[in-house]
Amino acid sequence: MNNIDFAVLGTGGIGRRALEYSRSKDDLTPVAACDRNGVAVDHDGLDVDELLAATEGNIASEAGASDASEAGASDASGEDADPRPDGGVAVKRSGEMQGVAASAQADPTETPIDGVVAESDAIDAVLVALPNLEHDFIPRVGERFAEAGYEGVLVDVLKRSRVIDILDDRAATFEESGITFVCGAGATPGFLTGAAALAAQSFVEVESVDIWWGVGLKSGYEDNRGTIREDIAHLDGYDIETARDLSDEEIEAIVEEHDGRIEFTDMEHADDVLLERAGICDADDVTVGGILDVCSDEKPTTTTVEVTGRTFDGERGTNTFQLDDDTSMAANVNGPALGYLTAGVRRNRAGEYGVFGPADLMPRF
Known part of the structure; x- marks a missing residue:
């Protein structure tokens, strides 16, 4: 009863580590x-x-056709093609097998997500470990499982605030299908969102939540190109559309322009709307920023959550939560993601369906 059979969509850095x-x-x-x-x-x-x-060395970051849509794109054979993790369209590659197709356990296919959907009756949970370089990409993936009659758990590690509203618009569909969708279940949003919700319990009014992260990614650079592409979309002069269309060479040029150490401020991370929907504070009271260093595996700064508020007896204070500098990004993303996946399965088996955020439930160890 406690065993969980799960699937992973995407075998870049997050999927492989999961x-x-x-x-x-x-x-x-x-x-x-x-x-x-x-x-x-x-x-x-x-x-x-x-x-x-x-x-x-499987890298899911090559730029795809920016105007391709999951529902309408077709390959040269005229058959519907799966969306690529970067928002483009999957096409069958010639020559030597690459990625999952190189495994003795795998079959090459131009519709890999459909391949998992077809087997989903015997799958308790699905971890969606794909870059969300189109705002409605992951919600559309969820719809495909719902349309197939899937009754189980979907978990994503998406970052963008506006995607939460798109998922909430589909909450009724997920509820009717028997799907428990846990969104934003990585590190930030996810682990740190939940930490902020716990830190807020000292207060009757939360004034601010400040999340500051540090990631050293030298040895994980190749596997996490998709994540780096998503982060670049937060820089001045870029957005999710322009970042999606960047070539790998252009991304490397941006990294070199910042000497391999990129600082982000006022990021559009879903911690804000997830804390608001949990009743902790207003979204405008949440700030997220951090430093990405691709030249070192050591964290360039300590990952910290600070929650400032007023207590019932009139005092004003700040509760601080920190991650140890020796805990890796892989541990701080995948541990919570699988913990939230496990919690989602318990909710699903108890008959609780719909869309949940990391401040709505505690991850299971």
Whole structure:
């Protein structure tokens, strides 16, 4: 009853680390994984070591056709093609197999998400580990599972505030389908959103929530190009559309322009709307920023959450939550993501459906 069979959509940095992390959890069994090249399914449990070896260096960050849509795009054969994780369109590659398709457990396909959807009757939860470089991309993925009659858990690690409203617009669809959708369940939003909700309990009024993160990504740069592309969209002069269309060379030029150390301020991270929908504070009272260093694996700054407010007896104070500098981005994203996935399964099995945020439920260890 406590065992959870789950799938991973996307085998870039987050997806690969989620598969690796799951080996430390006896009650979590990865049974399906896909990227834009192929899909692997084994309901007895994937051979994670073999799959990780096959997808080593798998990068889901190449710029795609910016005007391609998931519903209407077709490949050269005229068949509907899956959206690529970057918002473009998946096309069958010639030559040597790449990514998941290189695994002995996998089949190459131009519709990898459909391959997982087709097997979803026997899947308890799905971790959507894809960059959301079109605002409605992940909500559309959720709709595909709902349309197929899926009754289970969907978990994403999306960042953008406006995507939460798009998911909330589909809440009735998820409820009717029996889907428990846990959104923004990574580090920020996610882990740090939940920490802010806990830190707020000292107060009767929260004045501000300030989230400041640090990530050292030298050794993980190749696997996390999609994440870096998403972060660049927060810089002045860029947005989600322009970032989506950048080539890998242009991204590297931006990184070099900042000497490999990029500072972000006033980011559009969904912590704000997720804390507001949980009744903690107004979205305008939340700020998110941080430093990304691709030249070092050491954190350039300590990840901190500060919640300032007024207590019932008239005092004003600030509660501070910090992550140890030795905890990696992979640990602080994938641990909470799988913890929220486990919590979502418990909610789903109890008959609770709809859209939940990281301030609405506690992750399970």
